[in-house]
Amino acid sequence: MSNYLITNVSVLGGTPTDLLLSGGVVADPADAPADAEVVDATGLVALPGLVDLHTHLREPGREDAETVETGTQAAAMGGFTAVHAMANTEPVADTAGVVEQVWRLGREAGYCDVFPVGAVTVGIAGERLAELGAMADSAARVRVFSDDGRCVSDAVLMRRALEYVKAFDGVVAQHAQEPRLTEDAQMNEGELSGRLGLAGWPAVAEEAIIARDVLLAEHVGSRLHVCHVSTAGSVELIRWAKGKGVDVTAEACPHHLLLTDDLAATYDPVYKVNPPLRTAADAEALRAGLADGTIDIVATDHAPHPHEDKDCEWAAAAFGMLGLETALSVVQQTMVDTGLLDWAGVAERMSYAPARIGRVSDRHGRPVAVGEPANLVLYDPSARRTVDPAETASLSRNTPYRGMELPGRVVATFLRGQATVLDGKLQ
Numbered sequence: 001m002s003n004y005l006i007t008n009v010s011v012l013g014g015t016p017t018d019l020l021l022s023g024g025v026v027a028d029p030a031d032a033p034a035d036a037e038v039v040d041a042t043g044l045v046a047l048p049g050l051v052d053l054h055t056h057l058r059e060p061g062r063e064d065a066e067t068v069e070t071g072t073q074a075a076a077m078g079g080f081t082a083v084h085a086m087a088n089t090e091p092v093a094d095t096a097g098v099v100e101q102v103w104r105l106g107r108e109a110g111y112c113d114v115f116p117v118g119a120v121t122v123g124i125a126g127e128r129l130a131e132l133g134a135m136a137d138s139a140a141r142v143r144v145f146s147d148d149g150r151c152v153s154d155a156v157l158m159r160r161a162l163e164y165v166k167a168f169d170g171v172v173a174q175h176a177q178e179p180r181l182t183e184d185a186q187m188n189e190g191e192l193s194g195r196l197g198l199a200g201w202p203a204v205a206e207e208a209i210i211a212r213d214v215l216l217a218e219h220v221g222s223r224l225h226v227c228h229v230s231t232a233g234s235v236e237l238i239r240w241a242k243g244k245g246v247d248v249t250a251e252a253c254p255h256h257l258l259l260t261d262d263l264a265a266t267y268d269p270v271y272k273v274n275p276p277l278r279t280a281a282d283a284e285a286l287r288a289g290l291a292d293g294t295i296d297i298v299a300t301d302h303a304p305h306p307h308e309d310k311d312c313e314w315a316a317a318a319f320g321m322l323g324l325e326t327a328l329s330v331v332q333q334t335m336v337d338t339g340l341l342d343w344a345g346v347a348e349r350m351s352y353a354p355a356r357i358g359r360v361s362d363r364h365g366r367p368v369a370v371g372e373p374a375n376l377v378l379y380d381p382s383a384r385r386t387v388d389p390a391e392t393a394s395l396s397r398n399t400p401y402r403g404m405e406l407p408g409r410v411v412a413t414f415l416r417g418q419a420t421v422l423d424g425k426l427q
């Protein structure tokens, strides 16, 4: 185990100080051993290791798109020390056996802690509940359950799932998409979808499910999390539900904060995502909701796809975008450089709050302070870079930011005091 003495670092943007990472925890720099490796962090901001509540690692089953190893390498490069791996793998993570397999693969890879998400229904088919209790009791200790990629559209199943997870303090993370309203849908429904001849995806398809689910969560007294909120109306509904005291949390994705539906006019499927890119007014409402706490967290919805699933005509292409390695830069551009959030606000939304929602805040989402686990990221907000898909650690290349200049750069990531990234390079 190496010891690191990080000098002149600005924790959450505060006055520069020194940090010692020793024995897996943050320690008093006065105790630094003579052989500690010194990292000059002048000009860098230290944030707690980022926690993603919504990552697709694709393993098992689609190792041509991503593996647990490559996905967690991308996570480390993006400043993450923990990711929640979505259940829509092949086979689906709907049993203790599959979630334990994913959890074990994460431990073996060692770049980032992997917390498997369990499916709500068997095979994410939406017909009967999966063995939620067995997944909760497994070595993976699953607390987040989601059919993400599909909506739990049956109200009775959703009610039962919300009731069931209360027994072990779990949460149902809903992919809010009314299926009948989005059959064959390709992009945000509006004037542009009509002009482009692409089937529209109405905002109400998302909002109707969120409205139903916050009422169900209130009725059964359970905890609901809403994945990838994409419309201004959804933000309003969640604000209303929180005002009523409903135990609901919500996430926004970096691409919905920055990108808008007019990109579909390129017909380039790299901009095809579920839920779709929305209007500038929607993106503005998401940024405002994230700033005022209506939206609790940023989650990446990192969704790798091999080129044959993306380099085709729009209607045939898969939904989804890479996100882990660019999330912090996009949040800096949309939220920090605009004055909507300070670095403490970023730490809350990208580390503390997602760790609390996922019930892993005994280990992750902790302050960068003496005695705490040494999970942290050193970030250079003054850097600029042009995104090159060839440089990603992911197995896939489907980043919507290719060729764009984004602010900031992850200089180092530490997991339990060991560098997974140093000098911007994977260790």
Ligand SMILES: [Zn+2]
Binding pocket: 148, 149, 150, 175, 227, 228, 274, 275
């Ligand atoms: Zn989803």
